[in-house]
Amino acid sequence: MCKTLDGDEPVPWNYFFGWGDPTLLPDYFTQVSNGKHKHVAELVYPFPGLVDNWYRLSKTEADYRDDPQGDIFDLQTFLEDCLARADDDPNIPWELIGGIRVVANFDYNWATGSPLYANLGGISRIWPVTLLPKFAWSNLHVVTHEMHHAEQGFGHSITWWDKRLNFFDIMSENVNLNSCDNKHPLYGCLPMGPSSFWTSRANWTTDDRVYFVDPEPSIQTFILESLHSGDNTGK
Numbered sequence: 001m002c003k004t005l006d007g008d009e010p011v012p013w014n015y016f017f018g019w020g021d022p023t024l025l026p027d028y029f030t031q032v033s034n035g036k037h038k039h040v041a042e043l044v045y046p047f048p049g050l051v052d053n054w055y056r057l058s059k060t061e062a063d064y065r066d067d068p069q070g071d072i073f074d075l076q077t078f079l080e081d082c083l084a085r086a087d088d089d090p091n092i093p094w095e096l097i098g099g100i101r102v103v104a105n106f107d108y109n110w111a112t113g114s115p116l117y118a119n120l121g122g123i124s125r126i127w128p129v130t131l132l133p134k135f136a137w138s139n140l141h142v143v144t145h146e147m148h149h150a151e152q153g154f155g156h157s158i159t160w161w162d163k164r165l166n167f168f169d170i171m172s173e174n175v176n177l178n179s180c181d182n183k184h185p186l187y188g189c190l191p192m193g194p195s196s197f198w199t200s201r202a203n204w205t206t207d208d209r210v211y212f213v214d215p216e217p218s219i220q221t222f223i224l225e226s227l228h229s230g231d232n233t234g235k
């Protein structure tokens with residue numbers, strides 16, 4: 001968590017404990033990956049590497065605005081400054097860190113998730129990194145969407161006519177965060193899971209979740225069920 005020189009703390013640092021709380025989001029990655037991807041944040045609660053304070057940066061919010069009108073944030077510099085601050089923290093167990101979620105104290109209508117090569121804690125490697133302004137970290141749907149970008153390299157879902165805009169596929173873009181069905185009072189819209197296109201690409205789809213069409217007979221009936229709800233046996 002990083003706050004600008006002139007910024008306050010929108011929530012106490014321990015708000016982010018909730019991201020590792022198994023009662024909030026039980027085994028999200030284990031479920032959507034059919035057990036093939038276990039996420040360390042879900043295995044240990046409170047999860048290792050959670051920073052227990054907001055780092056104060058040396059620049060103001062205005063310093064990160066990089067155009068004369070002042071309405072475009074230089075998020076890349078903010079990210080680098082925040083990671084440099086974390087690198088100075090002797091309490092982070094870098095060897096246990098699978099990925100990094102950078103939380104900003106300000107709001108902005110854009111968030112990112114991508115792999116980033118960096119030396120942190122003396123370890124040079126590619127780290128999955130998400131950068132989360134307030135609208136993003138206050139909706140676990142967005143946090144998880146960015147984690148899929150950063151960790152699995154998923155892109156955005158499109159149909160043949162347009163972008164996909166629904167909560168049934170977490171890689172949809174521009175969903176309306178005011179209208180999700182599963183809204184948590186503290187953690188906003190909760191993630192439902194990636195579509196079968198993405199689970200197949202990540203090799204998370206098991207054959208028992210796939211309906212193989214037999215060309216004979218020509219008329220066949222099968223039941224189509226939600227991929228990430230119920231007993232996880234649908235196709």
Ligand SMILES: [Zn+2]
Binds near residue numbers: 145146149156173
């Ligand atoms: Zn995205």
